Amino acid sequence: MTTNTxxxxxxxxxxxAEGLPAMQAxxxxxxxxxxxxxxxxHWVDSAGDHYGCGTYxxxxxxxxxxxxxxxxxxxxxxxxxxxxxxDWKDLDWSSKASRxxxxxxxxxxxxxxxxxxxxxxxxxxxxxxxxxHNCDDAAWEAxxxxxxxxxxxxxxLFNKQALELxxxxxxxxxxxxxxxxxxxxxxxxxxxxxxxxxxxxxxISEHTVRVYIESARxxxxxxxxxxxxxxxxxxxxxxx
Amino acid sequence: MLRYVYGDQLQNFPRLAASMFRDRADQFKxxxxxxxxxxxxxxxxxxxxxxxPLYVIWENAxxxxxxxxxxxxxxxxTMINDHFAHxxxxxxxxxxxxxxxxxxxxxxxxxxxxxALLVVACGEIMQHFNVEHFAGVFDARMVRIYRLLxxxxxxxxxxxxxxxxxxxxxxxxxxxxxxxxxxRAGVSMALSQLWFDRSFGTQKTAQLAQVG
Numbered sequence: 001m002t003t004n005t006x007x008x009x010x011x012x013x014x015x016x017a018e019g020l021p022a023m024q025a026x027x028x029x030x031x032x033x034x035x036x037x038x039x040x041x042h043w044v045d046s047a048g049d050h051y052g053c054g055t056y057x058x059x060x061x062x063x064x065x066x067x068x069x070x071x072x073x074x075x076x077x078x079x080x081x082x083x084x085x086x087d088w089k090d091l092d093w094s095s096k097a098s099r100x101x102x103x104x105x106x107x108x109x110x111x112x113x114x115x116x117x118x119x120x121x122x123x124x125x126x127x128x129x130x131x132x133h134n135c136d137d138a139a140w141e142a143x144x145x146x147x148x149x150x151x152x153x154x155x156x157l158f159n160k161q162a163l164e165l166x167x168x169x170x171x172x173x174x175x176x177x178x179x180x181x182x183x184x185x186x187x188x189x190x191x192x193x194x195x196x197x198x199x200x201x202x203x204i205s206e207h208t209v210r211v212y213i214e215s216a217r218x219x220x221x222x223x224x225x226x227x228x229x230x231x232x233x234x235x236x237x238x239x240x
Numbered sequence: 241m242l243r244y245v246y247g248d249q250l251q252n253f254p255r256l257a258a259s260m261f262r263d264r265a266d267q268f269k270x271x272x273x274x275x276x277x278x279x280x281x282x283x284x285x286x287x288x289x290x291x292x293p294l295y296v297i298w299e300n301a302x303x304x305x306x307x308x309x310x311x312x313x314x315x316x317x318t319m320i321n322d323h324f325a326h327x328x329x330x331x332x333x334x335x336x337x338x339x340x341x342x343x344x345x346x347x348x349x350x351x352x353x354x355x356a357l358l359v360v361a362c363g364e365i366m367q368h369f370n371v372e373h374f375a376g377v378f379d380a381r382m383v384r385i386y387r388l389l390x391x392x393x394x395x396x397x398x399x400x401x402x403x404x405x406x407x408x409x410x411x412x413x414x415x416x417x418x419x420x421x422x423x424r425a426g427v428s429m430a431l432s433q434l435w436f437d438r439s440f441g442t443q444k445t446a447q448l449a450q451v452g
Contacts, residue, residue, distance in 0.1 A: 120316035156336040
């Protein structure tokens with residue numbers, strides 16, 4: 001079957017991934033192959049650091065952080081302690097906060113259906129792999145019934161690769177250097193300056209500041225700016 | 241009824257949980273003489289009970305424990321990988337499709353269907369969560385019990401001799417066996433499915449409630 005060969009090809013590339021950009025490329029290809037709206041791999045480590053890749057829009061990710069949805073998201077709170085895959089319908093959406101969250105996520109194009117695979121790794125590691133889509137219940141049930149095994153496998157392959165990269169990230173932490181301008185930008189952010197203030201201090205445009213932050217974010221394998229700052233601090237790349 | 245309960249949900253079933261841990265002390269310490277620790281409450285608990293395992297527990301009509309077992313995914317910490325790697329020649333068992341099953345326990349006055357009921361639960365887990373094998377550690381006394389159940393494992397390795405022999409085995413699900421096991425357990429497929437959905441699904445039970 002062509003689909004199986006395609007899946008294997010993508011998964012082989014995933015196993016060769018040397019960083020987040022390659023994992024990101026794999027997850028986008030898998031999303032397209034499985035013909036779903038979104039696919040996300042997300043690892044929250046013991047220090048509360050987030051790491052992963054996925055197809056959610058930047059707008060939704062920003063909204064999620066801004067609203068601090070991680071505290072009420074039933075997918076996170078419901079999956080954190082378990083290890084069986086779940087359809088989102090089986091999670092507890094009874095609170096008003098979670099229903100509002102759901103409405104907001106649909107607004108941002110996450111879809112009305114979801115399926116998540118909680119991952120338990122070594123030393124109490126927790127990660128989550130999710131596919132979400134917009135369709136009726138019957139179509140979604142048919143999809144999850146036939147693809148469940150593939151999804152569990154894919155989830156664990158992403159995690160395996162992330163664990164491999166983590167090993168390298170840890171040993172490379174000292175050498176993963178930021179350029180002087182990146183260090184300046186991240187340091188000022190860590191001190192609580194806004195982007196505009198950073199630009200003013202460094203006598204560069206705000207647009208350029210964004211580019212420095214973005215490249216630092218990538219180098220640090222961080223999901224967002226806050227995370228990039230935390231990571232740069234914890235690795236001693238910046239001093240505040 | 242069969243309940244599927246994660247460790248952090250045991251607090252919702254205090255009577256069931258307490259009698260399970262006491263029955264485990266009775267089986268593993270008193271009857272089998274294993275070197276397990278029993279606390280001041282008379283509970284047999286080990287470090288794996290703190291990893292939020294999934295328990296399958298038979299609840300008697302009076303809310304007490306009739307039989308149970310404990311599951312952990314082999315992608316995380318397991319008893320086999322931590323303590324019994326030498327039994328299988330030093331390797332590890334790690335797969336998202338293999339769960340470890342430990343502390344298979346039957347209460348002293350469990351009825352004769354109890355072991356079969358627990359095997360029925362294994363079938364539900366395999367079918368719904370794509371678990372293809374269970375891995376477990378067992379001693380010589382269990383070999384006969386598994387054979388009587390028609391659930392003999394593939395032995396991956398053993399150490400020791402005679403009654404002292406300890407083995408690591410793999411069980412796999414054969415759909416063909418499920419009818420036989422259901423018959424022995426004396427439950428219908430629909431009832432087994434209902435128990436499973438009560439623990440894991442809000443959607444299907446909600447539909448049933450509407451119909452009823």
